Amino acid sequence: MVQEVVRSSLGAEIRERQVLDPILIKIKNDVGKKQAVAFEISGDGTLRCQVRLCVTNVDGLQQRVLAEVHESRYAFHPNSTIMYHDIKDIYWWNGIKKNVADYMAKCMVLNGRRCRSPIEWLEVKEEDMFVLDLVYQAIEKFKVIRDWLIAIQSFQKSYTDVRHRELEFKIRDRVFLNVSPR
Known part of the structure; x- marks a missing residue:
């Protein structure tokens, strides 16, 4: 129950922070003009790249998404490539692959070994x-x-x-x- 509240609040926070990012605002305007074909605005006003949530880096939101994905319950990602393939289907931002690799490298340095923790997404x-x-x-x-x-x-x-x-x-x-x- 608590985890679902955290997940839905993260989705709501992503939606709220999108209006603070000038790049995402420009993309939203381009979607309105039909110039950004890979992007769409969902019914609740969330900007998506195809079906993936567009995440801004306002207030370190991308790092929070990485931490949420890394510390949740339903999948295992012993290296950055596997975690990247898990996360890229749900989220989108520029440089996502490099951010995942950096995050996992820091995790390996802190733990002294590869991570084996599960993952849980926004909607089950x-x-x-x-x-x-x-x-x-x-x-x-x-x-x-x-x-x-x-x-x-x-x-x-x-x-x-x-x-x-x-x-x-x-x-x-x-x-x-x-x-x-x-």
Whole structure:
């Protein structure tokens, strides 16, 4: 619930900050004159590049978007390329790829290793919830299978421990050696 409020407030903040950026204001004017064909203004007045939200850098908003994407719950991005491919479908701004690479480089320096944190987007649709439900069901089945494998492994280990006996040989004992070719 809190996360949804944060996400919707971030979307509202992006919409509010668009009117403060002179570049985005110019693009909005060009959209009105039909000169910027890649851009559109949605019903709520938000400027979009195709379907992606146009994010301004007023008050460090782009960095906040990167932090929100990096610290949320539903996807993993161990490097900047994967995070860029995740984020580019939702957001647009000039230099987004470089900003993502810089952000991930700082994260790697701070943590001393690659990041493995999940991601959550502005809107979670019903289909996405269905997919998440399937993922959780699969995880539960993997846990059951893992428990079975651990139990079987434990049984096999105890069985071999019981049947194991030390062998002692004396000089001139005859033994049968079974050798199989590989």
